[in-house]
Amino acid sequence: MDVNKGLGRYVTGKRGRWVTLLVWLAIAVVLTLALPAVGDQENNNAANLSDAKPSVQAAAIADKEFPSGSSVPALLVLHREGSLQPADLEKLQQLTAQWEANPLPYQTSIPPLHKLPMPALQQQLSKDGSTIVTPVLFSKEADTDQLKESLDRLRADMNKTFNGDLFDPSARGAEDAISARITGPVGIQVDATGLFKNADVSLLLATVLLVLIILLFIYRSPVLAFIPLIAVGFAYMVVGPILGWMAREGWITVDSQGISIMTVLLFGAGTDYCLFLISRFRQLLSTERDKGKALRLAIFGSSGAIAMSGLTVVLSLLSLLLAQYGAYHRFAVPFSLSILIMAVASLTLVPALLAIIGRASFYPFVPRTPEMIAERARKKGKAAPPAKPTRQGFTGRIVVRRPWTVVITTLIVLGTLAGFSSRIEVTYDILSSFPKDMESREGFALIGEQFSPGELAPVQVIVDTKGEAIDLKSQLSKLPYVAQVSEPQQGQHDPNIIAVDVSLTMNPYSLEAMELIPQLREKAQSALHAAGDDAKDRVWIGGQTADQYDTKEAGDRDTSIIIPVVIGLITLLLLGYLRSVVATAYLIGTVILSYFSALGLGWLIIHYGLGADAIAGSIPLYSFVFLVALGEDYNIFMISSIWDKRKRMPLRRAISEGVSETGSVITSAGVILAGTFAVLASLPIQVLVQFGIVTAVGVLLDTFIVRPFLVPAITALLGRAAFWPGKHVEIAEAEEPLASRQA
Incomplete structure (x- = not known):
């Protein structure tokens, strides 16, 4: 060469x-x-679902036929330990009158609480009289920064009127203490974006510092x-x-x-x-x-x-x-x-x-080199230090001497961990990603305690009656999981289109609530008495729960397509690089096993260690793409060394030296990669915490089990069959070139 x-x-x-x-x-x-900085071009409000999804179509119809429904609500939760006093409600009425006369930025409407007599207003309190919820509606065109500006103004007005900081985290729990929280779609959106914005700089600094420390520790x-x-x-x-x-x-x-x-x-x-x-x-x-x-x-x-x-x-x-x-x-x-x-x-x-x-x-x-070391010693008047004997590492020796023991042991460990992946529960509840003391999550918890949690984000059911007389409200009210159904609204452009808001008896962001969307659609379809085959095209379900149901459906579809594509692409690349069907098969198989083991071990840490009931629904696909691709990195680097050395020395020695030669660098690389992903676990965002844990665990499993033990042990067991259909000419010890021995 x-x-x-x-x-x-x-x-x-x-x-x-x-x-x-x-x-x-x-x-x-x-x-x-x-060119512009990428941070200046971030769009945190980008749509995740296409126009073909039912919930998106429902939103489009709502925007056209029910303009009041085209706004997005922030839910203002006012709470006093014990019970709210008439004076508290009077101040709330002052605020709604103020916001009606002088709207908050990007505000579209506000319920006229100031026009209600006190007895009527008190009927809107929770059963114990401690809490009231009022929506403040904002334009859907407003971005997150604009909505944050509006909420900051809302908080300032509240604090001024009540003469205190109602949003202080400590302003709840004390006897007779009054507090306020903002939740609902607007509050959740602003909080979610704020978490990521606050995380960018700290994440970058923490990642750089961690990599620097690990490199200094390893290479000194x-x-x-x-x-x-x-x-x-x-x-x-x-x-x-x-x-x-x-x-x-x-x-x-x-x-x-x-x-x-x-x-x-x-x-x-x-x-x-x-x-x-x-x-x-x-x-x-x-x-x-x-x-x-x-x-x-x-x-x-x-x-x-x-x-x-x-x-x-x-x-x-x-x-x-x-x-x-x-x-x-x-x-x-x-x-x-x-x-x-x-x-x-x-x-x-x-x-x-x-x-x-x-x-x-x-x-x-x-x-x-040894010669350079000897020269330096002579210049200093010292004897040259003896050359260090070349030794094969422990890992390299064990995988070629006892490959069956290594394979069986590693398969038992990885297989046991992989078994726990079948117990994973997933969630699409964005609130579960928030810290428990975040304002929108606390506000939601208050609504769940004092009212029906479904009031946080009602499901919107829209039907095209085509002139039929149907009682949609009574039909839906009979369902056991429905807490309340609003009065029907007629479309402004098409009076045959009617819509009702359905409050569920459960958390509208939960997996259980999402699974009810098909049932609500079927019930609405059956309510169309004279409906023909087109009934399914005359019902639309909208709202946060329907949106999350479509999210799950899209995610399931993406998983079923992307996972086979990733496996296929890596298989083709490995076949072209190694020219071996057998080696490609076990390299792919071991990385997939490592992925399921990472999911299982990650679930044990997240569920039993951190107390989470479920992981975000996006974690399995994200982890698969990262772990399978990055896991093959280490296999490729190690197997390349073995493939190269076996041309100059016996295969078993090539495996041993290949493992030993690449061991330190792959271990260093794996520790650094796992450490950087583990940095995500320091953020106050549960989806990133979970992703960081699963990915870091997977990288460590690849680094310390799959790459140094399982893959080379399988190669040693298969021998020349590992190269099929390529050929491997075994080199005997006596035939081994002197240069390769000295290397």
């Missing part, structure tokens, strides 16, 4: 290294100055610790403006959640790619006096695995473009583009930095 040709020559040459660095610097600066070199971070920083500076430009042009949509996870992915996976090259460079510096040649050899030996690993992750993440659900679809481009650019940086910018700094990259533990 001629290492003086190809990529290594251009990015590590005397001028090429500086040109590479300057090109990256110029690209980063120009893009940052010329302050210079080396900063090289991957510099590369990731440049990649981040390039990715951000490109995504911002694409979002501005309307090609993609980005949101806070996606950018948060992309940051973690970039630092975690990006650092891994850098370490794959750096570790190989450090190994070669112990045998090559010429640092330039050692670096070119490192690039030649690791670039294929890095490129293959990056391509696997990029294509897996791009498969999210097949998703119907908006949140999944929006993640595809930011995630895949960040990995693509990071892979390019690890093969160009990182080698250039290593070429510029040279052996000093590993200061103070600089790797040198």
